[in-house]
Amino acid sequence: MPRRVSIPSSEVPYLTKRAIEQEATVLLAEYGERFETVVEPPIPVDEIIEVHLQLIFEMRDLQRLFGVGDVHGATWINEGRVAVDQSLDPHNNPRMLGRFRFTAAHETGHWRLHRPYYLKNSAQLGLFDESAEKPAYICRSSARKERVEWQADFFAACLLMPREMIHEAWEQRHGSLKPVTLDDLREHESEITTAEIMRRGSLGMDRDTIDNTLLEWYGLPLAGQFQVSPQAMRIRLEELLLLVRKKETTLFD
Amino acid sequence: MGKTSIMFGQLLRRKRIEKGFSLRKFAAQVGVSPTYLSQVEQGNVDPPTAERVRRMAELFGENTDEWIALAGRVPEDLPEIIQERTEMPALLREASGLTAEQLRQLTEQARRFKARDREQ
Numbered sequence: 001m002p003r004r005v006s007i008p009s010s011e012v013p014y015l016t017k018r019a020i021e022q023e024a025t026v027l028l029a030e031y032g033e034r035f036e037t038v039v040e041p042p043i044p045v046d047e048i049i050e051v052h053l054q055l056i057f058e059m060r061d062l063q064r065l066f067g068v069g070d071v072h073g074a075t076w077i078n079e080g081r082v083a084v085d086q087s088l089d090p091h092n093n094p095r096m097l098g099r100f101r102f103t104a105a106h107e108t109g110h111w112r113l114h115r116p117y118y119l120k121n122s123a124q125l126g127l128f129d130e131s132a133e134k135p136a137y138i139c140r141s142s143a144r145k146e147r148v149e150w151q152a153d154f155f156a157a158c159l160l161m162p163r164e165m166i167h168e169a170w171e172q173r174h175g176s177l178k179p180v181t182l183d184d185l186r187e188h189e190s191e192i193t194t195a196e197i198m199r200r201g202s203l204g205m206d207r208d209t210i211d212n213t214l215l216e217w218y219g220l221p222l223a224g225q226f227q228v229s230p231q232a233m234r235i236r237l238e239e240l241l242l243l244v245r246k247k248e249t250t251l252f253d
Numbered sequence: 254m255g256k257t258s259i260m261f262g263q264l265l266r267r268k269r270i271e272k273g274f275s276l277r278k279f280a281a282q283v284g285v286s287p288t289y290l291s292q293v294e295q296g297n298v299d300p301p302t303a304e305r306v307r308r309m310a311e312l313f314g315e316n317t318d319e320w321i322a323l324a325g326r327v328p329e330d331l332p333e334i335i336q337e338r339t340e341m342p343a344l345l346r347e348a349s350g351l352t353a354e355q356l357r358q359l360t361e362q363a364r365r366f367k368a369r370d371r372e373q
Binding site for chain 2: 035044046047049050051054056057058059060086089090091092
């Protein structure tokens with residue numbers, strides 16, 4: 001999910017994955033300390049934004065507001081306001097639940113990770129003219145993945161799918177943290193890809209898409225449990241090396 | 254949108270957060286979509302119907318009539334009450350302009366009348 005406006009990507013420092021994950025963990029712990037400890041998924045991202053961080057949270061027609069068709073979310077730093085596009089409203093379209101939650105968590109990432117840099121940058125450049133049509137961050141699906149957007153995405157993944165909870169859920173399913181490889185799933189390939197091709201109404205799929213579909217299919221129960229999209233869960237499980245594309249060869253293979 | 258919509262929206266949002274409801278959770282309990290509720294809070298649409306405002310006030314644990322008035326709505330039962338007795342409009346006209354305390358006393362008196370009727 002992608003891109004911003006008044007803060008050049010170069011102004012955002014490099015943050016390690018570990019630092020971003022730590023920030024997400026701290027936020028969840030803060031919420032737990034103030035309200036109730038979150039011991040199982042789904043992570044209450046709505047409450048974290050509104051009740052804990054006290055940000056103004058809105059559903060808006062952002063696509064019309066900004067005149068582009070693929071805006072999912074926006075953050076107004078000075079006003080402490082976050083908006084998610086109304087096309088992602090899960091009440092009207094339950095299939096959007098995962099994307100709605102990921103977008104909300106992504107905007108929270110801007111708030112937690114980038115607010116200091118935005119404020120510093122805007123002070124230096126006199127950019128305090130944030131307005132309804134000009135938030136600090138506009139997040140689009142089509143835009144090039146800039147550092148600032150990648151960081152917010154990674155933050156969202158860590159917040160919604162905490163490492164320990166994922167490990168616990170994986171262990172409950174498998175009895176261990178042993179990864180699942182694409183080869184383990186190949187026997188289901190024809191059945192899963194046929195269903196997916198029919199769902200999409202397309203003629204076929206390339207190799208990468210087939211592999212992603214298989215991995216996402218496998219991660220579906222967890223995606224449901226954590227209320228994220230199958231794609232977000234697949235990326236997180238790959239990040240945590242629980243889903244792997246190729247089995248690591250060892251001396252004994 | 255008018256001043257009532259904007260003021261009601263702001264008040265609603267403030268109270269919702271104070272009571273610890275997220276937008277989605279509150280919308281689900283009231284039976285509306287989060288998008289609609291957000292539009293109400295932003296003052297972009299008229300406040301909801303009296304029935305929905307009543308539900309909101311109940312969730313807040315607050316006086317339903319007060320919230321319905323804040324929304325610029327009339328409680329659902331009032332039109333019928335006003336129409337069922339021809340003396341009612343005159344009573345309301347006379348009561349209009351009384352202080353809150355005078356209205357409270359009038360209400361108390363009406364309750365006593367009703368209680369006495371029930372006993373007889």
